[in-house]
Amino acid sequence: MKQQESRASTYTTLAAGQEFRHEIEVKRSRFITVLRRADSEETARDLVSVLRREFHDARHHCSAFVLGPDRGIQRSNDDGEPSGTAGIPMLEALLKRETTPDAADLSDVSAVVVRYFGGILLGAGGLVRAYSESVSAALGGAPLVSRRRLRICEASVPHAAAGRLENDLRSAGFTMADTSYGSRETVLRLAIPDIPAGIAAAGERVLSLTAGKAALVPGGTEWIDVPLP
Structure with missing residues (x-):
């Protein structure tokens, strides 16, 4: 079953x-x-x-x-x-x-x-x-945390740009999930509330921060630990 x-x-x-x-x-x-x-x-x-x-x-x-x-x-x-x-x-x-x-x-x-x-x-x-x-x-x-089921969205950027983009996204209040590294690019993973407006806003922020060079691609949902409000 x-x-x-x-x-x-x-x-x-x-x-x-x-x-x-x-x-x-x-x-x-x-x-x-x-x-x-x-x-x-x-x-x-x-x-x-x-x-x-x-x-x-x-x-x-x-x-x-x-x-x-x-x-x-x-x-x-x-x-x-x-x-x-x-x-x-x-x-x-x-x-x-x-x-x-x-x-x-x-x-x-x-x-x-x-x-x-x-x-x-x-x-x-x-x-x-x-x-x-x-x-x-x-x-x-x-020590308690909030555990939330969030939509995982990915943005692939060159290695040299990844650190700054991640810092900018954290400063903007986004929750970051695990980062992965390819031969040429770094894949940043954002954990976003699973609502269309929130995902769209995050996509617009990534486009703005990368001058349109990186698009945010929505994936599946995962349980993520975030600090309590």
């Missing part, structure tokens, strides 16, 4: 290649939250395995993750805590995180909370609050 294409065009996630950690203490119990970007269930679950080895003497390694532009994959695990007191509160903290005003769109994030028991029972309500607050506090300081 053909997989249905996502209807989302933007969501928020952790900055690529970064892992973020945050710790709180509740009645002598330590709650160490580790956040990592994940693009698959395998990657998300791998974080649990890594932390089990690192914190091998901890009593619990509870986890939650949400994946996909539409947040279609959501999983949680209490790892020995009373049912519903750890994984679900962690997952809800991920899902409810408002990264822009009135918008909760965080995805592709795996969260693990490592708990060292401090000898004082917290009760069901105390555990729910502790696991939820641990993830929420970690997200409050984590």
